[in-house]
Amino acid sequence: MLIYQTHSPNEAYEAFGELYARYSQRVFNFLSKKTKNQTESEDLLQKVFMKIHESKHLYNEKFKFEQWLFVIARTQALDYFRSSKRYQERLKKYEPESNYDEADTSVLADLSADQHELLEMKFIDDLSYQEISKIVNKSEVSLRKSVSRLLARLNKGEAL
């Protein structure tokens, strides 16, 4: 990554090629799983790697490259979904029905941003615990515990 950030254009291109060869298929599989559509996954793959290129100066070596790459992939996918019609239609399916208890939505509103994010990744983005653990840098065991604890509280309707 350092070569890609600071060396000559030729060396940087070679380094990018290496990163692309190493991670593109995994990113593509991740995107295909989210979109379930070949064309959308291809568009997103292009956006993700162009975003990586444009943001390369922001990469911090304290974090793993893979982790940074998947955060970008996920953000790009979410941005894309939010602007697409297909996603709006999917969201409508999850809209609360008219007799839905207001107390239930207030419980959701009390969730912290991290808790929201975790539930969203698990149940809307349909990511596995392994994938989430790479993104948020927490163990799979602790994620499983957090999700089950959140679900139990949501079922009880407790404020969190």
Place this chain on the structure above:
Amino acid sequence: MSNIPSSLNEKILANVHGKLHPKLHFLIGKVFLIHLVTAVVTLAVCPQFGFKAFKLPINLMHSFMVFGLPICNFLCGLFFTATSMLVASFVLGRDEMRALKYHKTLAGAVLLLSSIGFFSIMNPNLFVEFSLLWLLGAVIGIVFTVEVSARLLTRNPV
């Protein structure tokens, strides 16, 4: 899971290659235009050509002259090109600055020859009065500013 089409791989790699290797004539053209604008502003406040379009509280030429003519020439050259390159580092993209770092000899030659040509037209005797120290200052101004800007722009300082 399906594989990525090879045409898409090629397209992504070609896009990044294009960004890392901007067309040289466009890049030098941009640098020349930036230098042209910056030089006009610099010269507009310099009393050397008698333009004095703006009255500034600090007279840079007189400040440089305190150190004597040779140092004044050196500092003048340094300031003249360093300001252009500094403006360029704000206007150009990160990849363009990186490319410029590896083509600074060509960019510097274009900047210096165009500047000397302009000075000769404005005042044919002026450049004879300028010393090699002006040229040295101008070269250092280009090399130093491009190196520092490209290093700062290509990596997150945090």
